[in-house]
Amino acid sequence: MDKKTLSERDICTKFITPAIEQAGWNIKSQVREEFPLTDGRVIVRGRMHSRARPRRADYVLNYQKNQPIAVIEAKDNKHSLGDGMQQALAYAEALDVPFAFSSNGDGFLFHDNTGLGDHTEATITLDDFPSPDWLWQRYCQWKGLESTARTIAEQPYYDDGRGMTPRYYQMVAINRTVEAIARGQNRILLVMATGTGKTYTAFQIIWRLWKAGQKKRILFLADRNVLVDQAKNGAFKPFGQAMTKVGNRTIDKSFEIYLSLYQAVTGVEEDKNIYKEFSPDFFDLVVIDECHRSSASEDSSWRAILEYFSSATHIGLTATPKETKDVSNINYFGDPLYTYSLKQGIEDGFLAPYKVVRIDLDRDLQGWRPDKGQTDKHGNLIEDRIYNQKDFDKDLILEKRTELVAKKVTEFLEQTNPYQKTIVFCEDIDHAERMRQALVNANPKRAAENRRYVMRITGDNMEGKAELDNFTNPEEPYPVIATTSKLMTTGVDAKTCKLIVLDQRIQSMTEFKQIIGRGTRIDEDYNKHWFTILDFKKATELFADPDFDGDPVQVYEPSGPGESPVPGDDYDPHDPGAKPTPEQGEEPGEYGPDPEQPWRPDGPGGGEPEPPPERTRYIVDDVVVTVAAERVQYLGPDGKLITESLRDYTRKKVKEQFASMDEFVRRWNEADRKQSVIEELAEVGVFWDDLMKDVGKKLGDDPDPFDVICHIVYDQPALTRRERAEQVRKRNVFTRYGDQAQDVLERLLEKYKDVGIEPIEDPKVLTLAPFTELGSAMELANAFGGKQGYREAVRELEDELYQQPS
Incomplete structure (x- = not known):
């Protein structure tokens, strides 16, 4: 052999x-x-x-x-x-x-x-x-696994019998955690991007430790009812009768796996802290979901639960570890045992990439100052100063600005898909309601079709919150557009969300990552593979911040005696233990709400906090707002947004592949399928459809990718597909074929002229109209002497199409 x-x-x-x-x-x-x-x-x-x-x-x-x-x-x-x-x-x-x-x-x-x-x-x-x-x-x-630890590490994963296995990065996270706990480590932090299966990963960790007898009683903590229920009815279901959801009235200590809301086991009054009905050593393992907001802050009342069960092993799960001078996950859990980032998830194809459309409005860029003595629509004298983007929709409301944002959102939906799930992030509840009204007025026909086309989904509105499940359910068409402030920034598994609108000034990197995470899930069944971010407030500039996809760095500075953190730009609205300022605490009840147990935030002496003072808000209805600039940014293969022009980026990327036009033409001519060259360039970030749209204005409505590259990259004159097809006809090169074969080639030319090179390279084209009018696919191939003869004729047709002038 x-x-x-x-x-x-x-x-x-x-x-x-x-x-x-x-x-x-x-x-x-x-x-x-x-x-x-x-x-x-x-x-x-x-x-x-x-x-x-x-x-x-x-x-x-x-x-x-x-x-x-x-x-x-x-x-x-x-x-x-x-x-x-x-x-x-x-x-x-x-x-x-x-x-x-x-x-x-x-x-x-x-x-x-x-x-x-x-x-x-x-x-x-x-x-x-x-x-x-x-x-x-x-x-x-x-x-470093000794005999006992080795036995624990050998405990197999849960097998559902249907062939579902963890992805490679989940395996790494699970194995590292099980092995670390087997060696005696008791504080562990896992950082995994939104949409990468943190709950499933947690289940497999718990399953293996539980089955190995290493951890016999486990508490899974979350701060949202939906997160607990998703775990109980989804990934954790195999625990069956060994599992219970903790209520807020009675404690049954006969179970082994406990799932609970923080607010179901703790409260402001001491007698509400029913977690103390458990002995401090009752649990061997406590898993804290979304730990960046639930218990990162030392002065959070919810941290008391972890301190009470301090003898247990604690595993923190988050996509966005919180690291500020006042709050630190790393200080509590230690450095992340494993990190799987958004960038890596997109690179691996497990998360959806994104395209950014930046829309800058003139008043946001230039600011606005009232005339002397100018009043708002309610007759209030407007304070004389320059108002800018930081003030809009907070201290000053320009109604025509809201209308313009709603108009641009509507234009984008109409140009793409008016029924794609869309989340519009606003400054506060009032802004979310005004945006809802503006979007209804901008979409009268859609709103008439169904009153739920646009809904405000915020923490204070029961009608809107009741629609949250419908919004996230791929099988439910309505609501289509959800306006919100804080409620939907996290804990909302909106797999089919294809458009995220940012009309919110975002200062917290944690919050920004969570918002972007609403769009990163892929849903093959519903053709959700990527999403668009429509940015009106420069929020996407945070993509350029090294912290966006870098490793978390501890910058924690514990407060001295008598000191307390002062919330500012580092304030995280997701942390129920934090004390929001009036501007920041806009949406009550959104980060600890449970219909069974209303959440009560911390306050002086354990009581309710003083209501924030009323602030003056000016509403102006006669100031014209226009679009000053609009540009599209693409996520490149390196995980960074392409900020240069699409033409410049294309020129650079193509020359990296083909230094000269001769090299490009040679590769194009040698390729068995021209489409393979197009796909090669697409892999390095040459965005064909948008590029065609951009250059089509100058090259005609139907340029060929070959001509687009030659024109943009190598400064060559370009032909349209129609012109290339006509040149082949004039040369009359197919007379050696019979009438039926010539008819096929003529229709292939016409197909190329209409839709391009890809369809004529696919043999299945012979099974479609108008070719079926000439005979069956086998008959048509036989007109060329068989399949091989047909393939050679198509190759000859392509050679004629792309013949270079001598």
């Missing part, structure tokens, strides 16, 4: 798999072939999308099911033994495992990153592949 003639798959089947099996690995339970690490980044092209190629490891070896310890990368025998090693190491790093193997069927190159062997890399024969027990023993030694 000549190995050089075998494919990579043959090498795996005939040499690598037998070697693994011979070493004692169970192929069915311990070995995963073609293991999917990522889904492939979503690439947005105007209103269309595609996916980059997903990353797949040829083999992942598990000691227990879904507990990876090694990776193997295979190559065909034309490659050397170690050609796959760098790829294997990248996969091993992602999976947080120390062992990587590369093979071409002759043997293995073995990389051991534990530092426990004589060599980091060594060549071994097919007969010497290490056994599961040998690798696991070394893995445990590397991780």
